[in-house]
Amino acid sequence: MSIRAYARSRGVSHVAILKASKAGRIPLEPDGSIDPAKADAAWDRSTDPSKAKGTAKPAPKSTKSPPETMKPVAEAAVGSVRETLKEQGLPASGSVTFVQARTAHEIAKAHLARLRLQRMKGELVDRSQAIATVFALARRERDGWVQWPARAAALIAAELQIDPHRCEQVLESHVRRHLEELSEIGVDLR
Known part of the structure; x- marks a missing residue:
């Protein structure tokens, strides 16, 4: 033809x-x-379907000349579009079309708007602040446990009628072992 x-x-x-x-x-x-x-x-x-005849107002005339050839799209961008579509349960196999890329873009904008709204409402927590708070809390807890045998040993020794120094040593060894076990617990704040 x-x-x-x-x-x-x-x-x-x-x-x-x-x-x-x-x-x-x-x-x-x-x-x-x-x-x-x-x-x-x-x-x-x-x-671009939005630029189809009769569906949108024509863009203002530009002084720039149109590109001679289409620029290749980075594979990372195409992968990002596929990933976004898959997360939403939409088909994303083969070559990525403009409509699919536009859909992924709109989905990403909606997610971003939702996150901004949650942050404004105070529903989101700054990750670095959360990590610092958890770290400070864990450190205070550890320090409290480390100091506990010295405070409690004399009271326990008096109740059991045993040597206070020996009681403190036993309590301290058990507390240290327990703190070592707790230190192996990892907190992932992602």
Whole structure:
């Protein structure tokens, strides 16, 4: 099919088809003609639906010339789109389309807005503050336990009628062993 015939079938100008082929958005056959099935699929995959004719206001004219070719998208960005879609239970296999990327972007914006709202309501805690608070609490608890045998040994020794110094040594060894066991507990604040 010729470029002009394909443009008529799409309802666009032949210049739009030429620009799309030059930008790599639709493939041309070696003889310069267009395979409508391939071109339609490529057109739908690479066209921003919000810029389709009749759905949005045209963008203001720019003094910049359009890019000659489409820039490649970093694999990290494509992976991020796939990951976001998978988290939401949406299909994300094969090549990523503009609609999928736009959906992932809107999902991410919604998550960010929700997090900002939770922070403003005081429902979120600063991670570094939480770590510092847990560390300070654990340190106070440890210090309290380390000092406890010296305070309690005399009282326990009097009740049991045993040597206060020996009682303190036994209590201290048991408390230290217990604190060593507690130190192995890891707190993950992610």
